[in-house]
Amino acid sequence: MAKITIDGNTREVADGTLILEAAMEQGIDIPTFCYMARLAPLASCRMCLVEIEGQGKLQPSCATTVADGMVVRTDTPLVAETRKSMLELLLANHPLDCPVCDKSGECELQDQVFEYGAGEARFQDQKRVFYSKDIDLNPVIIFNAQRCIQCQRCVRICEEVVGAVALGTVEKGMDTKVTGFENSLAGCDHCGNCIEVCPVGALMSTPYRYKARPWDLKETDTICPYCGTGCHLSISVRDGQLSRVRSKYETGVNGETLCVKGRFGIDFIDGDNRLRTPLVRKEGGLTAVSWEEAAAFIAERADGAIEKGGSGLGGLASPRLNNESLYLFQKLMRTAFRTNSIDSSSRWSAAGPGAYQSLEGLFGGLYARRSLHQVLEADCILILGATVTDETPVTEYMVRGVARSRGTKLFIASARPSRLDSEAISSLRFVPGAEAYLLSALLNGIEGAEKTFANMGALKKSLLKAAKTPPPEFGEFLEKARTAFGAAESVTLLIGADLLRSPGAAAALSMVHGLGRVLDALGKRAEVQFLFDRPNQMGAWELGVLPGLLPGWRPVGDAAVRAPFEEAWGASLPADSGADFRRMLERSEAGKMDVLYVAGSDPLLSYPDGGLVESALSKARLLIVQDAFMTGTARLADVVLPAATFAEEPGTFTNNEGKVQELRPIRRPAFESKPNAEIFALVAEALGRDLGPVSPDAVFAEIAHLVPSYRGLSRDGLGDDGSYTRPFAEENGGDLDDPPLAAPRRTKGLELVTGDSMFHSGYLSGNSPVLGNLSAKAYVEMNPDAAAGLELADGSGVVVRSSHGEMKARLKLNKRFPAGVVFVPDNFADARLNRLLKHGEYPCPVEVQRE
Known part of the structure; x- marks a missing residue:
């Protein structure tokens, strides 16, 4: 702990605390533009400069940590004059177009000029102009470069939190400008988090533009209806009509972030297909x-x-x-x-009664009914059967944060790739159905596991019966995961909805429970949470x-x-x-x-x-x-x-x-x-x-x-x-379940998997005009090498055919996709993907041919 005095108030704060954060804890306001709690310090705006006794020049409080005995002053004449100067420099090139700016009334630059500004401008030179008109970066984000104050919040949240790295800067000094590749963000997530964190009206929402002023809006706080992360939304209406959706700073599990569906997909409530009468x-x-x-x-x-x-x-x-x-x-x-x-659920034909019995035991004690932020503080995290980038994006943001900030050992096993693969110690791509085998092989290989339960020998025999040796890609993944789990004091298992589509869902859920019990018996803290892609799946099950x-x-x-x-x-x-x-x-x-x-x-x-x-x-x-x-x-x-x-x-x-x-x-x-x-x-x-x-x-x-x-x-x-909520029963004792295991198999041709895409989640998102504009048609995603072998090119029309039916769509190539897997999102009504599928047959063998 360090004893620090700020404006005459002396307190003890934790070592490593930033001066700005220590001041906030004391209720002392220090202005800033570039600082955000979840972003790395940048100290570019210089608004947060403070005097530190014994130092010859002002220091940025957003990038300076406390030291024992430090004396800080935030309200001296020099500090006040510096703030005025910094605001005067920003206004020298900032357009004075507040009457037509969407940010007017909630603009941080406006607020700080009123609070700390000089009241009049001395600069009379012509203002810098980057572009003569605003730039449509994509269908939902529009950019006014003249208004940008170079805080780079947008660039940093896109890279550090979202992981998309779609924004960057060019030039330097007052000529710095934010841009996407060729002035476009067509390939980004369209999540709008850059709009949310922009302190001025540089980045704006196209659907909201010129619709209302903040004081015209009635704002209601509620919960997102898309996935089960439980993100807080602030929905604004004007005269009963939806105007915009925001996420409030550091509120709820999501803080200031949302995914594209949560921010831009709520307009489904006014979709053309609304029923009007019985x-x-x-x-x-x-x-x-x-x-x-x-x-x-x-x-x-x-x-x-x-x-x-x-x-x-x-x-x-x-x-x-x-x-x-x-x-x-x-x-x-x-x-x-x-x-x-x-x-x-109408999506899991393979789950069946056995899966529900396994779920009952899982929810009874092992399930972590506490904050995801706390659950992610584990030494190791295994994500199984989830494509978090598309299904639960805000959860992905949080996992990325702990992997980078805490060095958490992350393991991912799924059919489809996600952006978290780059943060993981090891990622495994496999065809759904082998989840139970993977978990059994993992728990049997953890040091000391053989002594935890009396029937561990029987589980070992079942594992060897399924496959004497795992495939090479499984072996490498298992070796790293066993070592990490064995050394860890705490392990979190995050289970995706893809696992429930698998024919081996009951066995896999049983092994999730078994792995948790083995880890617990070894003295480790083991916790499980599902990453449901629907908002109330847990409530539906718990309420009968x-x-x-x-x-x-x-x-x-x-x-x-x-x-x-x-x-x-x-x-x-x-x-x-x-x-x-x-x-x-x-x-x-x-x-x-x-x-x-x-x-x-x-x-x-x-x-x-x-x-x-x-x-x-x-x-x-x-x-x-x-x-x-x-x-x-x-x-x-x-x-x-x-x-x-x-x-x-x-x-x-x-x-x-x-x-x-x-x-x-x-x-x-x-x-x-x-x-x-x-x-x-x-x-x-x-x-x-x-x-x-x-x-x-x-x-x-x-x-x-x-x-x-x-x-x-x-x-x-x-x-x-x-x-x-709270667990409804204590953990049952007795031996571990010993379910039948299906050995990992290599695909001989192409196998079809499905699920949510980045822009869609079931039929609900199909009623959103904005999301429909971003992704209007079904597509077929596969590996470029597999496509080349079939003489298929990116963007070409293809036919996907199973023994039960066929569909047509455009091809989308993804070099991170496993060679034998084909993905088609399941929400497009005109594609009727489910005509290709059959009960108990998942993934589904298919052929892909040129249309």
Whole structure:
């Protein structure tokens, strides 16, 4: 610790603290332009100069660390005069166009000139002009070079945090200018973080330009609806219309950063496909009706099926719905429709009941329900089955930060490359399906692991049975990972959604649990978090949107488990385990599905068996679709119920950290749409059931009462940053699971994988005009050498063909892609990628040919 005196106030601060940070802790304001907490010091703006006793000249407080006995003065006449001079120099070339500048009213240069400036300018020379007009760097970022004050925040956040290195500087001194390659940022992430950190109006948002002044806007803080990172958003509206989305400095898990989807993709709420009124199928077509008529139609068609009972009823809800809606959905299905056939993902046909059983054990104790920032403080991090650059970009920013600042040993194993590969000790590309083998080989090779559990010998035999020796690329990765894990005191496992697409998902999840237990037995701190690419997958699972499991991961077949729910809900519950979505589709295809209720999901687009899902949905006797948009599934429905978007109803999400965060609406539901909770109550009432109070406060209170991991929480007590759920059970003892292992295999041809892209995430982003402009068509991504062998060129039209179907798209070459892997994003409705896929066949063998 160092004792330092600033403006007469003496305190002790940690060694290595910057003078600027020490002053902030004491509430002393030192102006700066170039400083940001998460960026390396630059000391270019010279606004933060201070006097230090014993030193002959002023020192930049943003780049000078404290020393014991140091005496600092921040408000002397010399300091004040220097600040005036620096501002005068900046204004000498800065255009005085505040009335037309988008930054006016929240411009840091404006604020500092008012606070510290001279009040009049002495420079009369003609101002420097770089360009006669603004430059469109890409479709969402526009650049006015004359306004730039050379703080280089944009350059540094792009390189140090985002990792894109799309911006740089040329020339020097007052002639320095920020630029992209050939004055373009066409190849950047389009995340807009450079706009967010720009202190002036040099970098501006094209969608927001000339729309409003800050004082015209009503701003609402809420949570991003795209992935499970749980980023804070500040959404601004003017006269009820979306104007912009910002991220506030050092707020939430994301701080001032967002990805392109979070910053520019929220305009989906005003997409052209918004449903306006309830629809009922009459004489072969969907006809607009009242809410009362739609509810009566459901009651008339569903009553007989409910009375008959059996396995002909089921429901699918999206993990994009909030906690309250998901909880009410499973309550509606169990009490009114009398079924436990409930699921919350249409993308993982291979996961199945075995995977859900493995998840229950994982979430019970090993899962880290705390800040991702804290979880990333581990000595080693393994990212498995995740392409974080595209799926959870802000998480990627944080991982990059700890890898660079703390020297954390990072290992990545996935089918697709990510920008974090350059930060990793070792990266492994492999075809999905070998995750369990990789984890088993890793835990069996850690020094001392053989003594941790009695059945370690059996696990070793299973590993050798699968493959006596791992492939060379596995061997190199495993050798480095075993050494690092063995020496580490703490290990974090970050698991991506790709693992759940794999046919070996159940075995892989079991081995994730096993690796964590082995590390724990060796005296290491082992923690797991998922990197879900949907905002509320954890909430959906924990609140019982699963076949056979009530909220809190409790088996519905146990009468003692059902009892408190039956008492609270005033209804007896079915005891059968229910069907997952795959089995619901099979029953529908066989003509045995009387009612299928789909809320917020488009399985026609997302389910990985396009032939089955289209046929099965059309054969359901009553298909109810509740959504904000006219999806492909809605077009097949018998009843379509228009629902509010995330921005039009209150509620909560449970993010990847297990943190419950509050969603705040920015406006009333559009057109005749209703909040999801109100729709569920309406349907229940039509069926003669009462769901009870459906206000967000009442539903959350019921969740906190019945679900162990949510006990002690209340919506009023969440605060701006949210509150963490807690493990619902202690870690079980006994031997490790010994699941069957699939050996790593080399691809003999090309194999298709899918998932999110940088600009899209399911059908939701397809309704965003801005994201649609950035990436309008599906594409096929593959390795250049593999393409050359097929005589295919970058940008050429190709046909991707499997044994089940084919699609056409443009080719995009990526030299970091593994040779045998082909990637196509799964969100483009016109491509219908899922027609190429078949249940249990992932990745899918394909051929790629010139169109």
